[in-house]
Amino acid sequence: MKCGVLFSGGKDSTYATYLVKKSKNNITCLITIVSENSESYMFHTPSILKVVKQAEAMRIPLIIQKTKGEKEKELKDLEKVIQKAKTEFGIDAVVTGTVESAYQASRIQKICDKLDLDCFNPLWQKNPEEYWNELLKNKFEIIITGVSAEGLNEKWLGQKINRKILNKLKQIEKKYKIHLSFEGGEAETFVLDCPLFYKKLKILKADKKFSKNNGIYNIIDIELINK
Amino acid sequence: MMLLINICKKSLHYYEFIKPIEDILKKNTKFKTVHYKQITKKLIQNSEKIIISGTSLKDNEFLEHLDYFKWIKSFNKPLFAICGGMHILGLVFNGKLKKQQEIGLTEIIFEKEFLGLNGIIQVYELHNFYIELKQFDLFAKSKNCPQAIKHKCKPFYGVLFHPEVRTKNLIQNFVEL
Numbered sequence: 001m002k003c004g005v006l007f008s009g010g011k012d013s014t015y016a017t018y019l020v021k022k023s024k025n026n027i028t029c030l031i032t033i034v035s036e037n038s039e040s041y042m043f044h045t046p047s048i049l050k051v052v053k054q055a056e057a058m059r060i061p062l063i064i065q066k067t068k069g070e071k072e073k074e075l076k077d078l079e080k081v082i083q084k085a086k087t088e089f090g091i092d093a094v095v096t097g098t099v100e101s102a103y104q105a106s107r108i109q110k111i112c113d114k115l116d117l118d119c120f121n122p123l124w125q126k127n128p129e130e131y132w133n134e135l136l137k138n139k140f141e142i143i144i145t146g147v148s149a150e151g152l153n154e155k156w157l158g159q160k161i162n163r164k165i166l167n168k169l170k171q172i173e174k175k176y177k178i179h180l181s182f183e184g185g186e187a188e189t190f191v192l193d194c195p196l197f198y199k200k201l202k203i204l205k206a207d208k209k210f211s212k213n214n215g216i217y218n219i220i221d222i223e224l225i226n227k
Numbered sequence: 228m229m230l231l232i233n234i235c236k237k238s239l240h241y242y243e244f245i246k247p248i249e250d251i252l253k254k255n256t257k258f259k260t261v262h263y264k265q266i267t268k269k270l271i272q273n274s275e276k277i278i279i280s281g282t283s284l285k286d287n288e289f290l291e292h293l294d295y296f297k298w299i300k301s302f303n304k305p306l307f308a309i310c311g312g313m314h315i316l317g318l319v320f321n322g323k324l325k326k327q328q329e330i331g332l333t334e335i336i337f338e339k340e341f342l343g344l345n346g347i348i349q350v351y352e353l354h355n356f357y358i359e360l361k362q363f364d365l366f367a368k369s370k371n372c373p374q375a376i377k378h379k380c381k382p383f384y385g386v387l388f389h390p391e392v393r394t395k396n397l398i399q400n401f402v403e404l
Binding site: 001019020023025102103105106107110112113116117118119120121122123124125126127 | 237238239240242243246247250283284285286328330331332351353355391392393
C-alpha cells in the first residue's frame with residue numbers, strides 16, 4: 001500500500017513509520033502538522049521543524065501544513081493536508097503513531113473514512129515497557145525535547161534514552177505515576193537515528209527553557225552526518 | 228487452548244486489531260492466533276474457546292468469505308465475536324447487516340449483566356455496520372444500535388464495540404468463563 005505517515009519526529013510516529021516499512025508497505029510521504037498552539041489535543045509541537053532533516057535522513061518526501069491549533073479548525077487543516085497527500089502522492093492509506101488517545105484515533109479514522117483511505121495505527125494499545133524494549137533493541141536513538149510532569153526535571157531535557165536511563169524512568173513512573181510511553185503528555189521526544197535513516201542527526205546547538213515542571217529543549221541547529 | 232481468529236485482510240492491521248487482544252490473552256491463557264483462511268477442522272476441534280477479531284472500517288473482505296465460518300453452526304463451546312466478528316456471527320445465524328457508523332468513545336447501556344459488565348459503560352467503537360438478528364438476546368445498546376448479544380442456547384457472545392481498547396476486562400472475563 002502507498003502510505004502517508006502523520007509524522008511529528010518523535011518516537012511514536014517514527015516507530016510507526018518503521019513498522020510500515022517492516023511490513024513491506026511503501027512510505028510514500030510524511031505529513032507534518034505545525035501547530036501554533038502548544039496545548040494542541042492533536043499534534044505534538046516541540047522541535048517539529050526539525051522533521052525536515054529527519055525526512056531528508058529517510059529520503060522520504062515531506063508535506064508540512066500549518067494550523068492555528070484551534071480545536072476543530074486544526075482537524076479541517078489535517079483533512080486538507082491528507083487530501084493533498086492523496087492528490088499529489090496517490091496515497092491509499094494514512095498511518096499514525098497513536099497509542100492510547102481515542103480522541104486522536106477517532107478523529108483521524110473519521111477523516112480517512114471521509115476521504116476513502118485506509119487507516120493504520122500500528123502502535124495502538126501498545127504495552128509501554130515492551131514498546132521501549134523494541135525501540136532500544138532496534139537502535140532508535142531518542143532524546144527528550146519537552147517535559148511536563150512531576151519527576152521529570154531540567155536534567156531530562158536533551159537526555160538520550162538508553163537502558164540505564166529507561167530504568168530511571170521506570171522508577172519515576174512508580175513514584176509519580178507517569179505513563180512510561182508519555183501518553184499523558186509527560187514528555188516529548190525526538191529521534192536522532194533509527195534503521196530508516198540513511199544518515200543520522202547531530203545536534204549542533206540547542207537551549208533549554210524550564211520552569212515549574214515544564215520545559216522545552218529547543219534544537220537551534222542540527223546537521224546530518226554519516227552513520 | 229484458546230483460538231484467536233484474525234479476520235484482517237491486511238497484515239499491517241495485525242498490530243491494531245490482533246496484538247492488543249493477544250496482549251490480554253498472554254497474561255493468563257494459552258492461545259493460538261490463526262487467520263480465518265487458515266482455519267482447519269482440527270484447530271476448531273482442539274479449541275476450548277474461540278475469539279473472532281474485528282478489523283478496520285474499510286476492510287469488508289471477510290463478508291465475501293462467510294463459507295470459512297460454516298463451523299460456527301455446529302460449534303458448542305464458548306465463542307466471543309468482536310465487531311466484524313459479530314457481523315460474521317450474526318450472518319451465520321441469518322441476521323441482516325444494516326448500515327450504522329459509530330467511531331470513538333461512546334456510552335452504552337448494559338440492561339443486564341454481560342460477562343461482568345452492567346449499567347452505563349464507555350466503550351470504543353469503530354464500525355460502519357451493525358447486525359440485526361433474532362436468535363440472540365440483547366444485553367446492551369447504544370442510542371443507535373445493538374452492542375452486546377448472546378445466543379439464546381449456545382455460549383456465543385458478540386460485541387459491536389472493541390473491548391481490547393477500553394474494556395479489556397470483558398475479554399479477561401470471557402477467558403475465565
